[in-house]
Every structure is written in structure tokens, then in C-alpha cells.
Amino acid sequence: MESIDKMSRIDVIVSFIRYEMKRAIAKRKVLALLAFTILLDTFPYYALSTATNGTGFIPLAAYPYIWVAGVFGLQPLFLNFTAILIAAGAMSEEYEQGTAELLLSKPVRRNDYFAGKFLGGFILFLIILAFNILLSVGSAFTFFGPQASLEILPGLFIVQAFSSLIFYSLAFMLGELVRRSSLAYIFSSAVFFASFIISGYLGLIFSLTGREFYRTVQIYLPTSPANSLPVQYASPLLPQTVGIVLRFVGADNTIVPTIELSVAILLAYTLVAIGVAAGYFWYADISRRMG
Amino acid sequence: MSNPSSQGPSILQFQNTVKDYGSKKIGPVDLSIGKGEIVGFLGPNGSGKTTCIRLMLGLIRPSSGNVRVNGYDPISKHVEALNHVAYSPELPNIQTFLTPTELLTLVLHELEFKGDKQDEIRRVLELVGLIEYRDTKVGKLSKGMVQRLSVAQALIGSPELLVLDEPMLGLDPAGSAHFREVFREFAMGGKGTVFMSSHMMNEVESLCTSVLIIHSGRILFRGSSSDVIRKVLDYSVVTVEAQGLPQETINSIKGMPNVSQVTINSQTIEIIIKGHDDIRPALSDLIVKSGARLYTIKTADNMLERAYIEALKKNGVDR
Numbered sequence: 029m030e031s032i033d034k035m036s037r038i039d040v041i042v043s044f045i046r047y048e049m050k051r052a053i054a055k056r057k058v059l060a061l062l063a064f065t066i067l068l069d070t071f072p073y074y075a076l077s078t079a080t081n082g083t084g085f086i087p088l089a090a091y092p093y094i095w096v097a098g099v100f101g102l103q104p105l106f107l108n109f110t111a112i113l114i115a116a117g118a119m120s121e122e123y124e125q126g127t128a129e130l131l132l133s134k135p136v137r138r139n140d141y142f143a144g145k146f147l148g149g150f151i152l153f154l155i156i157l158a159f160n161i162l163l164s165v166g167s168a169f170t171f172f173g174p175q176a177s178l179e180i181l182p183g184l185f186i187v188q189a190f191s192s193l194i195f196y197s198l199a200f201m202l203g204e205l206v207r208r209s210s211l212a213y214i215f216s217s218a219v220f221f222a223s224f225i226i227s228g229y230l231g232l233i234f235s236l237t238g239r240e241f242y243r244t245v246q247i248y249l250p251t252s253p254a255n256s257l258p259v260q261y262a263s264p265l266l267p268q269t270v271g272i273v274l275r276f277v278g279a280d281n282t283i284v285p286t287i288e289l290s291v292a293i294l295l296a297y298t299l300v301a302i303g304v305a306a307g308y309f310w311y312a313d314i315s316r317r318m319g
Numbered sequence: 320m321s322n323p324s325s326q327g328p329s330i331l332q333f334q335n336t337v338k339d340y341g342s343k344k345i346g347p348v349d350l351s352i353g354k355g356e357i358v359g360f361l362g363p364n365g366s367g368k369t370t371c372i373r374l375m376l377g378l379i380r381p382s383s384g385n386v387r388v389n390g391y392d393p394i395s396k397h398v399e400a401l402n403h404v405a406y407s408p409e410l411p412n413i414q415t416f417l418t419p420t421e422l423l424t425l426v427l428h429e430l431e432f433k434g435d436k437q438d439e440i441r442r443v444l445e446l447v448g449l450i451e452y453r454d455t456k457v458g459k460l461s462k463g464m465v466q467r468l469s470v471a472q473a474l475i476g477s478p479e480l481l482v483l484d485e486p487m488l489g490l491d492p493a494g495s496a497h498f499r500e501v502f503r504e505f506a507m508g509g510k511g512t513v514f515m516s517s518h519m520m521n522e523v524e525s526l527c528t529s530v531l532i533i534h535s536g537r538i539l540f541r542g543s544s545s546d547v548i549r550k551v552l553d554y555s556v557v558t559v560e561a562q563g564l565p566q567e568t569i570n571s572i573k574g575m576p577n578v579s580q581v582t583i584n585s586q587t588i589e590i591i592i593k594g595h596d597d598i599r600p601a602l603s604d605l606i607v608k609s610g611a612r613l614y615t616i617k618t619a620d621n622m623l624e625r626a627y628i629e630a631l632k633k634n635g636v637d638r
Contacts, residue, residue, distance in 0.1 A: 036431045043428035054416035126412030130472070133376045133408075134429040135401035313379035316369075 037140055044144020049152050052114055055121070061110050061156055068106060069098045069163035077171035086272065092176035093270045096262070098164025099184065101277030104255045107160070108220060111153050111192045115199035116212035118149045119305075123207040123315045132314050142309055146302070150196060154189055161185060180265045187261040191254045194294050195220055197301035198250065204305040207315050223251040227283065246283055250297055253290040256282040260290055329387075330354050330480050330512050331375060336384035338370050338536070345370045345536030347384060352514060354479075357506045359523030359530045359544075360516040361627055367536035368516045369409070372484055375514075376406055388480070405478035409485040409516070411469035415458030419449055419468050422457065423475055430476040439475060446501060447471040448494070462489040470498060474505070481505060483515040487522050499526050520624040530623070532630050539630050544623050551626040551633070554579065555595050556619035557602065559588040561611045568609035572602065589619065 052058050076086070076097070086094070122128035122145075132141060161181060168175050199216035206212050230246035233239075246252060259274065259282050274280040284290040329351045337346035345367035352358055362368050373379045374386050377393030377400065386393060391400035413422060423440045432439065444450040447467040452460060457468065466489045473481055481502065487495045503526060505511040517523050523530060524544045532540040532547065540547045548555075572590060573581050575598060580591040592598055599616050606613045619625075 040428055040431065043425055047425055050416065050421075051414060054414075125414070126408075126410075127414050129373075129378060130406075130408060130412065131425075131429070132378060133401070133406040134426065135398045135404070136429045137398060311380075314373075316373075 037137070040136060040140045041144045041147070044141055045148040045151060048118060048145050048148025051121075052118070052149060052152050055117065057113055057117075058152060058156070061113065062159065064106070065102075065156060065160050065163060068102060069160060070167045072101075073098065073164075073167035073171045086276070087269070090269045090272050091172045092174060093266060093273055094172045095165045095168035095175045095178070096266070096270055096273050096279075097277045098167065099161055099181075099188075100258060100262075100274060100279035102160060102164075104224070104251070104279065107157060107188065107192050108195045108251070108254060109217070110156055111196035112199040112213070112216045112220060114149045114153050115196045116203045116216050117209045118145050118200055118203055119309070120203035120207050120209040120212045124209060126316060128314055129316065138310055139306070142306055146200060149200070150193070153192065153196060157188055157192070158185060161188075177266055180262060183265075184258060184262055188258050190291075191257045191294060194250050194254050194297045194301075197298045197305075201301040201305035201308075204309050220251065223249045227251050231283070247285070247289070248293060250293075252283040253293040253297075255279070256284040257287065257290040257294065260284070260287040328354050330389060331514065332387040333371070333374070334385050334387070336374060336381045336386055338367075338374060338379065339382040344382075346381075348533075348536050348538065350531070350538055352512060354512050355506060355508075355510070357502065357513040357526055357528045358515065359527035360514060360533065361518075361520075361523065361530060362516075362533035363631060366534045368533060369484060370536065371533070372406070372482055372514075372516060375482065376404070377401065403477060403479040404482065405473035405476070405480070406482045407469045407473040407484065407486055409488065411465055413457045413465060413468060413472075415456060417457050418454050419444060419457070419460075419471065420453045422468065423472060426472045426475055432476055443471045443475045446474060448497070463491060463494060466490055467494065470501075474501070478511070480512045480514065483513065483517075485517055485519075486515060487517065487519055495522065502526060520627060521620065524620075524623040532627060534631060534634055539634055547630070548622045548626045549595050551630045552622070553594065555592050556622065556625070557590045557592065557599060557616065558619050559590065559602065559606065559616050560586055560614040561588070561606050562586055562614070564588070564606065564611040565609050568605060568611065571605055575601065575605075586614075 073094070076094070119128075122131070132138065161184070165175055165178065165181070195216070198219060199212065202215045203209065203212035206215065227246050227249045230242045230249075234242040234246065259279055263282075271280060284293065331350070331352040333348040333350040335346075336348045337344060339345075348367070348371060350371075360368050360371070370379070374381055375388055375393060377397045380394055388400040388404060389402065393400040417425070420440055423443065424436060427436045427439060440453070441450065444453050447470055449464060449467050449471060452464060457465060460468065466486070470483070470486055473483070483502075486498060486502075490498065499522065502513050502515070506513050515523070515527065528543065530540070530542065530544050530547050531538055540550060542550065569581065569583065569588070572578060572588070577593040577596060577598070578590055579593050582589045590598075590602070603613060603616050606616075
């Protein structure tokens with residue numbers, strides 16, 4: 029009897045996952061993101077191939093690893109920003125349109141709705157992430173010939189997904205707290221860009237003064253583990269030649285010293301954000317239509 | 320003046336329930352709805368109707384007091400409380416990218432419906448007259464059709480309590496008449512309960528077995544339409560449609576006991592009577608004996624509306 033109940037609950041969550049994916053796709057921003065991914069994963073490879081053609085700009089030895097340019101180059105900005113765009117509207121848009129009221133007036137557990145919304149958006153993000161990786165590899169193959177070390181891609185996919193979870197969760201939380209999609213996008217983007225910019229300044233101050241305090245603060249900013257972890261995971265698995273490509277796309281510098289610390293910081297931010305969002309969603313009234 | 324009691328076992332209860340929004344406070348509400356009732360929930364805009372509905376659906380928390388639906392707290396025992404409770408909101412906000420079939424499939428998943436989903440979807444879409452539009456995106460449906468879909472998603476499954484917020488809004492007269500029948504059939508034999516918020520007094524008067532008038536979250540009156548009319552109004556109105564009525568008969572009508580005013584408009588005469596004595600038998604005798612042709616003689620259609628307005632006036636609401 030209990031297992032039937034569990035199956036029913038899973039069925040409810042799966043239906044909310046499907047619903048959220050469909051909803052996000054219908055908003056068309058996902059289609060825009062996919063179009064943008066295609067542009068970012070094809071044109072730079074083409075441009076790079078014409079620029080490097082016979083110039084020695086990128087050594088021939090690095091050609092089989094040129095796929096890392098697309099996979100790592102997009103993580104710091106595009107992937108995190110994609111996560112924000114999908115997550116910030118997941119809860120807030122339902123309040124704005126008044127559709128949350130209809131869905132939650134049924135005998136469903138709020139936890140199931142919350143889980144379905146969170147997972148639905150994240151699965152959509154994973155699809156874009158997989159598309160990004162496949163397109164990068166495809167473009168690299170097309171313009172630079174056969175690619176190597178592709179066996180690390182499944183692991184890298186998981187690591188990038190985990191790294192992006194931090195901004196996905198923060199944006200999801202802010203969407204639930206402010207319940208206005210435009211504000212949620214603005215606040216989430218502000219956190220992201222502020223972290224990005226402040227991290228750069230702190231790194232500069234640290235290199236000038238050598239004071240550990242600045243380095244420590246920089247390490248704990250949310251962008252630091254999000255951008256460090258994929259490189260920390262992949263670097264030992266790739267030959268040194270790849271360093272040139274990583275340097276080229278600005279992904280060669282890991283701010284967080286260890287992979288364990290990156291995972292710990294990412295987990296802490298993610299769990300706190302999910303906890304705050306879930307707690308607020310459980311306690312707060314379901315808003316009527318806004319906007 | 321309020322009468323929070325109801326007939327039969329209670330399906331819905333408000334006990335000293337207050338919702339404090341900070342700038343506005345609704346309540347304390349004391350209310351009990353019995354199984355099988357069709358309750359019309361009346362009140363001016365901002366009187367607390369929607370707040371009460373949202374409280375019973377567990378969408379908002381009471382600031383104090385409690386709400387019980389099927390004996391359960393709709394917040395902490397949401398699933399148990401709302402099992403067999405269905406809601407059709409005012410101005411339904413339904414995702415425009417869904418088709419009626421997709422929306423109803425989602426709702427059936429939410430309800431953990433065990434039967435044949437396609438059969439059930441077909442049944443309710445036929446019931447509300449939307450079967451031809453089952454695969455049309457909601458964004459392409461008219462306002463009336465979206466209202467029908469809202470009622471369909473409430474009727475799907477096996478609800479026992481229908482909570483309807485302005486269910487006739489946007490419907491054409493035929494649609495309203497059809498839905499009245501659907502709701503009446505739903506409640507027939509005491510198997511279903513309907514709790515309906517509406518500003519359409521005629522709909523309420525013709526459909527509801529019980530009427531609630533609310534203001535600032537306080538229940539001002541409770542009872543059947545005729546009870547509320549008798550309690551609130553100290554007069555009654557009879558309309559007569561007759562042809563060839565001689566002046567002396569009109570004078571005789573004016574001279575009848577308790578008749579305080581007679582207004583003639585073409586073939587229709589409106590007679591205002593002090594109190595609630597039924598003068599229709601004496602009136603019809605008088606008209607028939609005068610040789611005039613009597614077409615209709617009845618209590619005025621808008622008595623509930625008059626009672627409602629009067630009830631609000633008596634409680635300091637002048638609109």
C-alpha cells in the first residue's frame with residue numbers, strides 16, 4: 029500500500045516535471061538559449077580555424093583537444109546565465125500568471141509541486157548543457173579534425189551540471205522569494221555578475237598585496253567553485269597541451285585550491301538556497317495573480 | 320443576525336477564522352456548510368469572499384482561528400482535506416500553451432485518478448461542451464470557453480465539494496442555463512455540495528438552496544433565499560402583467576390592505592406591499608373579475624438583489 033502511494037507521488041512529481049519543461053519551452057526563452065548555444069558553439073570554431081590556419085596561433089598538437097574551448101569557455105558566463113534564466117522564472121512566473129493557484133488548489137503536496145518545478149527546469153538545463161557539449165565536439169571535429177580524450181565527457185557533463193546547480197538554486201530561490209520574474213532575473217544576475225566582478229578585483233588585490241584575506245573571500249564567492257570545479261576535474265585527465273586552449277578561453281585558472289573545497293562550497297550554497305526556497309514556499313501564502 | 324449553523328454533516332467549517340493582511344483584516348468568520356447544500360456566497364468586492372475560498376483551499380494561512388475541510392486542516396493536511404474538493408477560480412488563469420486535454424491530464428495526475436483518464440476527460444469535455452476544442456491551445460479559446468474549461472477541471476474526477484468563484488462569468492445565457500443544470504444535478508440527492516461565490520443574484524436565487532451574505536469577513540445573513548429576503552426586507556413586491564385593466568381596478572389594488580405603492584408601466588404593474596403577506600390570490604381574483612386579461616402574477620424576480628443591497632445598507636455599506 030505504501031509502495032503504491034510512493035508510486036503515485038512519483039507519478040505526480042513526473043507530471044509536474046513534464047509540465048515545467050513544457051512551460052519553460054513555451055516561454056520561448058529556451059529556444060532563444062538554444063539558438064544562442066548553436067551560435068556560440070559553431071561560429072567561434074569557424075573563426076578560430078580561419079585565424080589559426082597556418083599561423084601557428086594554436087599548435088597542431090592542441091587540435092585534437094580544441095573541443096575544450098567550447099565546453100569550458102561557456103561555463104563561466106553562458107551556462108551559469110542559462111541556469112539563472114531557466115530557474116528565476118520557474119516559480120515566479122506561475123505567481124504572476126495566477127496559475128500556481130489552480131495547480132495548488134488540488135490535493136497535491138506542496139513538496140511534490142516544488143520538486144517537480146525544480147527538477148523540470150533543471151532537466152531542461154541539462155538538455156541545453158548536453159547540447160552545448162555535443163555541439164562543441166561536433167564543431168571541433170568539423171573544423172579541426174578528429175578529437176581526443178572524449179571519454180571524459182560523461183564525467184565532465186555531470187561536473188558541469190553540478191557546478192551550475194549553485195546559480196540555478198540561487199535563482200530558483202530568489203524567484204520564490206520575490207515572486208516577480210523580472211526582479212528574480214535582475215537579482216540573480218546581480219548576484220552572478222557581482223560575484224564575477226568582485227572575484228576579479230579580489231584576485232587583483234591579492235596579487236598586489238599578498239594578503240590572504242582577499243584570496244579567502246574570493247574562494248567563497250559563488251562563481252569561484254562554479255568555474256573552478258570543471259577545470260579541477262578535467263585538468264588531470266587531459267594532456268598538458270590543452271593548457272594552451274584553456275588559457276585561450278580564460279578557463280585555466282582555478283581559484284578554489286582543492287576539488288573537495290569546491291564541492292563543499294557548491295553543496296553549501298545549493299542546499300541553503302533550496303532550503304530557504306522550500307521553507308518559504310511551505311510557509312508563505314500562495315500569491316494571487318500579479319503583474 | 321448571523322446563522323452559522325447548517326443542515327447535515329459538515330463538510331466545511333470556519334471557526335473564529337481571521338485573516339490579517341496588515342492593511343486589512345477579514346473575519347472573524349464562523350461558518351459551517353453541510354453536505355448536499357448549494358450555497359450562494361454573496362458580498363461586495365473586497366468583502367472577503369475570495370479570502371474565505373483561498374483559506375478553505377489551503378492557499379493562504381489563517382492569522383487566527385481555524386478552517387476545516389472534510390474535518391482536516393487544509394494547510395497541514397492539504398491532501399486529506401482537499402481530496403474530493405474541486406475549485407474553479409474567478410477569471411481562470413490557465414496556461415495558454417496547454418490544450419484542454421493536456422490540462423485535464425495534468426489535473427488527473429494531481430488527483431491520482433485511477434480510472435481510464437481518456438474516458439474521464441471525454442466525459443467532462445462533453446459535459447461542458449468543449450469536446451470539439453480538446454486539442455486547441457487554451458490561448459486560442461474564447462473567454463467563455465476558458466470559463467467552461469475551468470469548470471471542467473473542477474468537475475473532473477469525483478469531487479464532493481465544488482468551490483466556484485463566479486462560475487457564470489463570461490458565459491452566454493445558454494451556457495449559464497446549462498451550467499445551472501450541471502451544478503444542480505451534481506448536488507442532487509445530497510451527494511455533492513456546491514459553494515458558489517457570485518455577483519449574479521438571479522443565478523444564486525434560482526440555483527442555491529442557501530445564501531450567505533458576507534461583509535468584511537463577517538457573515539451578515541444566512542438562510543434560504545426566501546429566508547434572507549424576509550429577514551432583510553420589510554416589504555415584498557408583486558409584478559402583474561395584464562391587459563385591459565380598468566382604472567377602478569387599479570384603484571382597488573391601491574386600496575388593498577398593506578399595499579403601499581403601485582407603479583404602472585405599460586402592461587406591467589409593480590405592487591409594493593408592506594410585510595410579506597401573499598396577496599396574489601386576492602389580486603388575481605380582482606383582476607379576473609374586472610374582465611382584464613391576466614398573463615402573469617408573481618413575486619418580483621429581483622427580491623434577493625433588493626435584500627442584498629438592503630442588507631449591506633443596514634450594515635453601513637452604501638454601494
